[in-house]
Amino acid sequence: MKNNILLLTDSYKLSHYKQYPAGTSQIYSYFESRGGKFDYITFFGLQYLLKEYLAGQVVTQAKIDQATQLYAAHFGTDTLFNREGWQYILDKHQGRLPIRIKAVAEGSVIPTHNVLMTVENTDPECFWLSNFLETLLVQLWYPCTVATTSKAVKNLILDYLEQTGDPSLIDFKLHDFGFRGVSSVESASIGGAAHLVNFMGTDTVAALTFIQEYYQSNSMFGFSIPAAEHSTITSWTQDGELDAYRNMLQQYPEGLVAVVSDSYDVYHACEKLWGEALKDEILQRNGTLVVRPDSGIPKEVVLRVTEILGEKLGYTINSKGYKVLNPKIRVIQGDGVNYESIGEILENLAANGWSADNITFGMGGALLQKVHRDTQKFAFKCSCATVNGEDRLVFKDPITDHGKKSKKGRLKLILNDTHYQTVNQDEDGADLLQTVFENGEIIKEFTFDEVKNQANV
Missing domain, CATH: 3.20.20.70 (Aldolase class I)
Known part of the structure; x- marks a missing residue:
């Protein structure tokens, strides 16, 4: 079955819905380049992923049944796959993903170490979905x-x-x-x-x-x-x-x-x-x-x-x-x-x-071909979790590699004169991140003319 969204992830993601704190209702994550060979990123390719994999009804009964069978054999147990969660999306949302994605305009040239995209669930029952999509969405590293x-x-x-x-x-x-x-x-x-x-x-x-x-x-x-x-x-x-x-x-x-x-x-x-x-x-x-x-x-x-x-x-x-x-x-x-x-x-x-x-x-x-995710050190990380109605700042800062320190809170990208800066949403400045996808629908599309024009601003 082509493009079964339930199967387009890493195996360990299947078990994560049981691992968040009790009372979790939202997982908010972001995508950035943490440096690399060049000190800026030309953002391109998200629209392809949205159209090909995420837009419209992407969850069906047949896909749920296929995933149930495959994961039971893959893990040797039928207790890991979140069948109830996917069935909820099918029944409550007609198979459309309750997710909001915000991103910079395609073609934008943004300095590294800045937020390029954010992902959050719009239904509290689907808090686990935000980072389930990480595997697919991080493939943005390639066109970028x-x-x-x-x-x-x-x-x-x-x-x-x-x-x-x-x-x-x-x-x-x-x-x-x-x-x-x-x-x-x-x-x-x-x-x-x-x-x-x-x-x-x-x-x-x-x-x-x-x-x-x-x-x-x-x-x-x-x-x-x-x-x-x-x-x-x-x-x-x-x-x-x-x-x-x-x-x-x-x-x-x-x-x-x-x-x-x-x-x-x-x-x-x-x-x-x-x-x-x-x-x-x-x-x-x-x-x-x-x-x-x-x-x-x-x-x-x-x-x-x-x-x-x-x-x-x-x-x-x-x-x-x-x-x-x-x-x-x-x-x-x-x-x-x-x-x-x-x-x-x-x-x-x-x-x-x-x-x-x-x-x-x-x-x-x-x-x-001679590129990889670490050419520009791309990462997708959770920066905020809503637990029992309160936002928690979520981050990591490994003592063995501070270059992997992640950002905290709900983020936006602003432009101060000619300087791009990632700040928290409650700080001053117009947010350059636009909602491009929400609840199964593509909200904002770009023509290739617009992409090229943006790349040459």
């Missing part, structure tokens, strides 16, 4: 981390464009190559969409339909170009390498076209084939050839390839004093690309007088 990584790369490249070239080129400077490197089609969809919060280049087609389905848009937010892979070049044999390249120029006589050029000797290809034998065809073509090296030490290979192409096809000096290749030729690096190597490549180009205008990056595994 991808969107944050993409944002950080955007800021890095933009710094070099402002120093050496044209900042208006930023939207297509990082291309998503990650589909084949992720664990599932779902990961490609979610992570690919998270990247498109910041950029417009992608080869992850699954991200495009994801945006259309979950973010109310039939517009196109991701774009690509015709490009070669090694099989389409090497099938011509090494002796036919020149013919393979010429075929690419002839098959795509206009616009951008990318050609992998390291099948044998990338320097020979740039100097003798692209730079001499095919030079006139490149210069006469109505478009831009993008040469792709795909092996070696990235910062060294990119610089040498750029210098060869500059020598053979020409370059100009821009107003900032940096060299820009003839507009008929550019370079894309798609091997060994991550946040650190991008910085190294751009720094090496700049140190040798070359503008960041000349290079685009394709990022795969490091964008969509």
Whole structure:
């Protein structure tokens, strides 16, 4: 049975409803990044989880019966599963979850150590439900981390464009190559969409339909170009390498076209084939050839390839004093690309007088797969429990790791001038957390246009 919400949790959550103090009527929890690789978070992906798993009638008799049978076998007893609690939700709430979720606007860029989302039950009989949903809701770490990584790369490249070239080129400077490197089609969809919060280049087609389905848009937010892979070049044999390249120029006589050029000797290809034998065809073509090296030490290979192409096809000096290749030729690096190597490549180009205008990056595994929950140290913690009608401040502060200290009380996020701050709800300041889900209904939706606009505020 697909998407049985009763089964989308960790096993130990099943026993927690018996563990809260007698008289508990509400559990209030929050979601935050406790730091990590980058000092801010681009918030994205909650709307997908709400639409796919939480909205509408998600509890049915068949799902309760399935869970009863599965958990009895899983635990070896039928005494742990809270069948009565789920039956109550079905009978009293028609299978809709009595939960309120508040969150920052999708696309918001918020400093770490701030509340991003809160979760609380709206029916006192369902106090156990708030943290039962933790397992599912914490999967927000993935789209948030991808969107944050993409944002950080955007800021890095933009710094070099402002120093050496044209900042208006930023939207297509990082291309998503990650589909084949992720664990599932779902990961490609979610992570690919998270990247498109910041950029417009992608080869992850699954991200495009994801945006259309979950973010109310039939517009196109991701774009690509015709490009070669090694099989389409090497099938011509090494002796036919020149013919393979010429075929690419002839098959795509206009616009951008990318050609992998390291099948044998990338320097020979740039100097003798692209730079001499095919030079006139490149210069006469109505478009831009993008040469792709795909092996070696990235910062060294990119610089040498750029210098060869500059020598053979020409370059100009821009107003900032940096060299820009003839507009008929550019370079894309798609091997060994991550946040650190991008910085190294751009720094090496700049140190040798070359503008960041000349290079685009394709990022795969490091964008969509080489991330985990602790990349940005995401956590979901209870901060308030109502017991016998009184709120209790709930927190932890391990003596062995004060970095895991959690927040207390009912929280809100405010903006003081340009400074975000998490404070208690009774303190001054307008709360930036909006109710997005309540009692089975999505209250606030965001289009992808709105998400992108928010990310660039």
